[in-house]
Structures are given as C-alpha cells and as structure tokens.
Amino acid sequence: MRLIPLAAALLLAMPAAAQEASPAPAPRVSTPFTLRSEQPLAPEQQAVAFDYARLAFRVMPESRTLAGDATLVFTAAAPVDRLSVELDTVFDISRVEIDGQAIAPSAWRNPEGRLTVDLPSPLPAGGTATLRILYAGAPRTAPNAPWDSGFVWATAPSGEPWIATAVQGEGCDLFWPCIDHPSGEPELVELHITVPTGLAAPANGVLLATEDHGDGWTTWRWRARRPNTYAIALNIGPYERVADTYVSRFGNSFPMEFWHLRSDDPAKVAALFAQFAPMLDFFEATVGPYPFGDEKMGVVETPHLGMEHQTINAYGNRYRIDGRGYDWLLHHELAHEWFGNQMTNVSGDDMWLHEGLGTYMQPLYARWLHGDRYMEAELKEHRELLANRFPVVSGRADVNYFDGDGPGNDIYYKGSLFAHTLRMLIGDEAFKDSLTRLIYGTAEPRAGEIEPLTRTTEDYVRIVNEVTGRDYGWLFQGYLYNAALPILRQRREGRTLELAWETGDGRPFPLPVEVEVDGRVITVPMTGGRGSLSVPEGAHVLIDPENKVLRQSDVVDELVAYQRSGR
Structure with missing residues (x-):
C-alpha cells in the first residue's frame, strides 16, 4: 500500500x-x-x-x-x-x-x-x-x-x-x-x-x-x-541478484532474492540480505505461512523509497541504520505480502487493514528482537503522529484516505495503536488467531493451499468476536469510526477515584483500565463506560501504567500544538 x-x-x-x-x-x-x-x-x-x-x-x-x-x-x-x-x-x-x-x-x-x-x-x-x-x-x-x-x-x-x-x-x-x-x-x-x-x-x-x-x-x-x-x-x-533458499517452519522452502545495484557496497548488501530470513520467520510465527512460497520472496532496489509490489517489493532506504536493529522499510513492505497482497481490502475505506495492521508488525518485531523497551519506543512515535481529524473508517466505499476529508496517516498509526490496544485487551493467543483467520480465512493455513482473499473492517469485527466469544464491535466503533480519540475522565475525591470514558459519538465504551496505586496494579472494569475504586489518601495513582490503552493525552496534545506553532 x-x-x-x-x-x-x-x-x-x-x-x-x-x-x-x-x-x-x-x-x-x-x-x-x-x-x-x-x-x-x-x-x-x-x-x-x-x-x-x-x-x-x-x-x-x-x-x-x-x-x-x-x-x-x-x-x-x-x-x-x-x-x-x-x-x-x-x-x-x-x-x-x-x-x-x-x-x-x-x-x-x-x-x-x-x-x-x-x-x-x-x-x-x-x-x-x-x-x-x-x-x-x-x-x-x-x-x-x-x-x-x-x-x-x-x-x-x-x-x-x-x-x-x-x-x-x-x-x-x-x-x-x-x-x-x-x-x-x-x-x-x-x-x-x-x-x-x-x-x-x-x-x-x-x-x-x-x-x-x-x-x-x-x-x-x-x-x-x-x-x-x-x-x-x-x-x-x-542489477545483480543475491539469492538463497528459505526453509519455512511450515515445511516448505522457497527462494529469497535481492536485486541490488551493481555499484552497491557488498558488505551493505550482505547485511541487508541477512535480515530476510529472520523477518520471514517472525511473520510466519506471528501471522502464518508466507503466502507466495510457490514463487519467491523478492526485493528490488529502487530510486524511490519503496512499495509493496507482490513478490518484488521496492526498497529505497539505502541501507540506513537508525538504531532499531532492523531495516524498517524492508520490514514494512514485507508485511504487505500478508496485509495487502494476500488479504486485500474491499475498498479504500478498509485501507487500515493493510497499513495499520502492517505498521503494528514493526513494534511487535522490535519486541521480538530486543524486548519491550524497543516496542514501546516505536509505539510512542506512532502516538505522537496522530491527527484525529477524520475517522479511519468512514462508511464510504469511495473514500480516498489522502483526500481533504480522508484519514491520512492515521490509517497507519491509529490503526497500529488500535491493534495494540486490541491485543492488550484480548491477549496474544486470541490476537494471533484473529490475524490468521483474517489473512487466510482459516485458523490452520497450509503452505501451498493458500488463496488470496478480500476483507472489510466488518469482517475483522466478526472474526474477533468469533475468536473471543464476545462482542467487541464497540471497540472498533470507538476508535476507528470516530475521528476523536476516547477521553478517559477522572475525578478523585477523598478515597474514591472515579473514571468515565467519553467517545466521539457518545456510545458506551466499556474498556477496562489498569490503575497503579502505590505500586499495586488494579484492573477497573468499566461497565457502561464507568468505574471507580477506593484509594488511600495521599496514595500515588498512575492510570494505565503500561500504556496499553489508546486515549486522548494532554501531554501529546501539548507537544503537537508546540510543534505546529513553529517554535
């Protein structure tokens, strides 16, 4: 995408x-x-x-x-x-x-x-x-x-x-x-x-x-x-071609190819090519079999930045090292072999299924390689880039996400942060199951038996509900169908902390919230979008200490306003 x-x-x-x-x-x-x-x-x-x-x-x-x-x-x-x-x-x-x-x-x-x-x-x-x-x-x-x-x-x-x-x-x-x-x-x-x-x-x-x-x-x-x-x-x-065979955890094998300029530094070429197999293993473990194992996993160096061209992804990041421990561009375009090429959106209104879920794979890969600190660093970057001007999903099949009334970059970053909130809510096993069913149409895909399919946001809502046995339509509604982020109102009087969710459309939003009280974490059930708990006087209270929940933030709003002011 x-x-x-x-x-x-x-x-x-x-x-x-x-x-x-x-x-x-x-x-x-x-x-x-x-x-x-x-x-x-x-x-x-x-x-x-x-x-x-x-x-x-x-x-x-x-x-x-x-x-x-x-x-x-x-x-x-x-x-x-x-x-x-x-x-x-x-x-x-x-x-x-x-x-x-x-x-x-x-x-x-x-x-x-x-x-x-x-x-x-x-x-x-x-x-x-x-x-x-x-x-x-x-x-x-x-x-x-x-x-x-x-x-x-x-x-x-x-x-x-x-x-x-x-x-x-x-x-x-x-x-x-x-x-x-x-x-x-x-x-x-x-x-x-x-x-x-x-x-x-x-x-x-x-x-x-x-x-x-x-x-x-x-x-x-x-x-x-x-x-x-x-x-x-x-x-x-x-171009010159460097190639090897990838042996999949699903029992098949297929070519990996990198077509690079003849003038490139051989050491840089080798270092980038060495990332191919670990990335493939991550995606196969996190989502499922590489969808095009009967052809190849291919990358070609281009004079533009990049694009997810099926089995021949464009790469123009010029071997940059940015402290992530992996090449973000190579990873993002490879994600689209699953999120975009195997599973294709029905219309532009569902583009976040490509870009948001594909973008979330990068923080997950950072954690796979280096642990939670690296994942959180990438999620923080995503959070500070949200615009929240228009809904990620508008209900209009003809929407163009970069038009004046389109969601723009929010399909990437809000989609990623929504996926993180969803994973934190339903757990790793259910989240992986939901992705696998979304991408392949089955919980047990087999290499060599994979057919591309098309999906909508409603399809993913249905799949999450089937996997969890609960209705999470309200979660998609609150985040993706509203431009504004949910606001978590809080009021503390004496020994009582009261919490209340407020969404852009005013609908119920029963998302549980973790609260840390003097170092002890308590999960507050937000039935009907409201919840409360008793806290000792003078106790230190921290809402959502692990940043599991996407919500409006005064700190981020202040930063964005400062940046836009030109100061």
Whole structure:
C-alpha cells in the first residue's frame, strides 16, 4: 500500500543516490479520472472475471516512452455486450482486437481513461472473450514517488538508466490496461519486459526466461498469480541478484532474492540480505505461512523509497541504520505480502487493514528482537503522529484516505495503536488467531493451499468476536469510526477515584483500565463506560501504567500544538 509515511518524519534529509536524467519534453497530462484510483466499477466490469493478462512492454529510457501490447482474457458471469478497462489517455492506442479480430475505431472509445469496447456480438454468461490492446506513449512521470504515482526515470550511480514504477495512489492504469479496483486482480499474469541489453528487469512472480534478441534489446519473462493491480511493477537497471533458499517452519522452502545495484557496497548488501530470513520467520510465527512460497520472496532496489509490489517489493532506504536493529522499510513492505497482497481490502475505506495492521508488525518485531523497551519506543512515535481529524473508517466505499476529508496517516498509526490496544485487551493467543483467520480465512493455513482473499473492517469485527466469544464491535466503533480519540475522565475525591470514558459519538465504551496505586496494579472494569475504586489518601495513582490503552493525552496534545506553532 502506499509506503509508511513515518519516513517523511524520520528521513527529512535524504541524500540522493541517483541523479535524475535530463528533463524530457512535457508529456500529455493524465485526466482526473485516471488520477483517482478505485473508481466505481462499470456494470460490465462487475459482470466479468479477469482470468489472464499477458502484458508485453518495451521500455525506452532515452525517450522515456513505453510501448505496450496487452492481451486480457475475461469470462462473463452475466451477459455483456461490451468490455471496459482503465488506461491512461496519455497513450495512443493503435489497435484493439476481440478474439483476434481487429475492432473498428468507431467501436471503442477512451475519452477520460475508461476504455470501453463494444463486442461484435453479446457475450453470454460463461462465455470468454480475449481483448488485445496495442498502445504507446510517454507514461506519467511520478511527481514524488511513491506518494504521487507514475514512472521514475533516474540514472544509477554507475551511469546506466534506473527506472521504476510506483502506482498505488493513482492506479495500475498509469501504464497498463486494467480494472483499477481492488477486486480487479487477474488470476494469472505474464510479463514480457523488453529493455536495453545489459539492464535487468526483475518483476513479480517467477522468472520464466530471458531472451537476448541480438539487436540491443533483451526480453525478461515473468509469471505471477493473483497480483494486486497496483503491485504489478516494472524495475529496470544495472542489477545483480543475491539469492538463497528459505526453509519455512511450515515445511516448505522457497527462494529469497535481492536485486541490488551493481555499484552497491557488498558488505551493505550482505547485511541487508541477512535480515530476510529472520523477518520471514517472525511473520510466519506471528501471522502464518508466507503466502507466495510457490514463487519467491523478492526485493528490488529502487530510486524511490519503496512499495509493496507482490513478490518484488521496492526498497529505497539505502541501507540506513537508525538504531532499531532492523531495516524498517524492508520490514514494512514485507508485511504487505500478508496485509495487502494476500488479504486485500474491499475498498479504500478498509485501507487500515493493510497499513495499520502492517505498521503494528514493526513494534511487535522490535519486541521480538530486543524486548519491550524497543516496542514501546516505536509505539510512542506512532502516538505522537496522530491527527484525529477524520475517522479511519468512514462508511464510504469511495473514500480516498489522502483526500481533504480522508484519514491520512492515521490509517497507519491509529490503526497500529488500535491493534495494540486490541491485543492488550484480548491477549496474544486470541490476537494471533484473529490475524490468521483474517489473512487466510482459516485458523490452520497450509503452505501451498493458500488463496488470496478480500476483507472489510466488518469482517475483522466478526472474526474477533468469533475468536473471543464476545462482542467487541464497540471497540472498533470507538476508535476507528470516530475521528476523536476516547477521553478517559477522572475525578478523585477523598478515597474514591472515579473514571468515565467519553467517545466521539457518545456510545458506551466499556474498556477496562489498569490503575497503579502505590505500586499495586488494579484492573477497573468499566461497565457502561464507568468505574471507580477506593484509594488511600495521599496514595500515588498512575492510570494505565503500561500504556496499553489508546486515549486522548494532554501531554501529546501539548507537544503537537508546540510543534505546529513553529517554535
């Protein structure tokens, strides 16, 4: 999903590892339709299954252009008389075919970026149609990858072209004809990427072959199953590959691959690659089997910061050491193989399932490696970055989380802190069980028998309730469906301490609270959102001594106000 924005706070001064190539002529401008991902599906898109995509690209670094040849196979679930896919209007379409027959230009149109093709004859339910599109042009250059999407045209330190795509925010249609929606995953994709000979093109899935055509061009062929639409990625550069085999705790094994620049320091490459296996072991122990063990766990170095491109995650953290004891970017993008690529949100309103749960894996990994102090340090960072302006879950399927009324970075940090509160409330065993069921649809996933699935927030509420045997809908409601954090009111009179929860919507919030009285911890049941306990006069009282509960904090509010004041 779009990269964890904590990088913006931690890495404000980021030295350039690549020099940008000389400016190219101004390309055509993408339409507003294209630049908004996850548009409502057209009726004909809802009526078909996306079976297969063969995507052939020729990438021309000198002109910063792309020639594409896309063959897409659909099966109709209901009768349709046309097919629709999204494709940026910056491309010139030279030919459209249905089942091998050219379609007259009058039978297709692409005014805003939704290419609609009239079928020669209606396709009945169960029927299959093959749509082929030939197109070429200058794809959108990313203004600020990975946050603003498109192609990144750069030059490696050794002088060769260094190119990447990052299209999560604005969508797959920036460079290939797709159904730009979480439900638009093709069952199988073959990538044929033709690049100047001497450059490598690592991509999603399994490498089938490379073919040097003897004319200065080489084609790299890859095959991937069920990739997220925005996770299909082009990566082109002077790469070398370091690889090993990971032996899983679930009895299977698969390749680990790191495609890095040839100019990189071998010691830094080796140190980063040494982190792959421990991270995989953590995720398999905490969530379940690596979902793509029939392909690979892959990472490629990119001229932008990073992105969770299924089985070929983009890595641009430049081997930085920040005192965490692990590379946070490598870990975050790997988390998305579970939270995003295996389990995909139904709509943008459920994006916190990717980003919040994925972000929470980092404090858990810090604890796995170094203990509670390191976990708490990361959670403190998350707490100080909350905005609390808009709900994490709004109830609107068309929400864009970085729009003016979207939750923004709260999908990362509030989602993470909510997950911590949930784990503290229901316990480690139930929390792990809930994640496993959310990700795989079963409590006992088996390597080699894993199918990607889609989820909503309501799905996770249901799963938590099933695992615990209790209704925790109020917890999700209080944290995720309200912009403001719950406030814990406290009043102490004589020997009585009274506590009361106050939520943004005023609904009951019976979250128990731990209170430390002169070093002794007491759990206060907050039936109906209220509770009380007797404390000796003069006793030292500390609310929530282990910071298990996410709530409004005067200390954090004061810090945020101070920072915003410019002082």
